[in-house]
Amino acid sequence: QQLLMHQMAESQSFAWHLRLHLSKHGPILAAFAGGIASMSASFALWQASHDFSIDSLAIEVKSTLADQKSVRISSLEQLDNDGLSALYLLNLKLNKVPRNQGRSLTDMVQLIRSDISAYEAATRRDFEAMLIGAGFHDIHAQKYRRRAYEWHTTEIYEVNEEFPRLTRGMIMTGITEARYSVNLSAARDCLRDLTDVAEGPQSILQVCAK
Secondary structure, eight states, rough: OOHHHHHHHHTTTTTHHHHHHHHHHHHHHHHHHHHSSTTTOOOTTTSSSSSEEEEEEEEEEEEEEEEEEEEESSSSTTOOOOTTTTEEEEEEEEEEOOOGGBOOOOOHHHHHHHHHHTTTTTHHHHHHHHHHHTTTTGGGHOOOOOOOEEEEEEEEEEETTSOOOOGGGGGTTTTOOOEEEGGGGGGGGGGEEEEHHHSTTTTTHHHHHH
């Protein structure tokens, strides 16, 4: 269940994360969310290299407990910025809390279903297919409610030449795949301000506005 929560938080609960931040970063993240949801945004598929892609900009979303220093990287492509104008790793840090003080996986799924209820039927079907692909089944919804989390803070990193990573172009011939962990303490020089990422040159908002 913890792995499923991790997978869902990475790939499908970004809208939930944005909503939690609207009170703090209001106009910036509201526009960010709107740009991603617009027709000009190209959402990465479940099997794609990055969680979200918008033109030549990509975002990799990770979720960890607040005191956890490392994030799991599941492939050699996940932190590969070749051919991209920018690649960001957004780390959503969570606290595990009593059920009545936070949101569970089931809560998050229901929230997203509500958010996309007015979307085209194909979009809703795609989301339901992704849920099944992640191992979420409504028959077990009550079981998923047993663990609850609340947002603690968010960090966003620019994945560049200074960021510790493995890519296909870095490894020896014969290595076909790799899964590894990155200690984000070693990537502090790549830490960026969320506002700068949203508003600066080659920003998320500028790409969405094209």
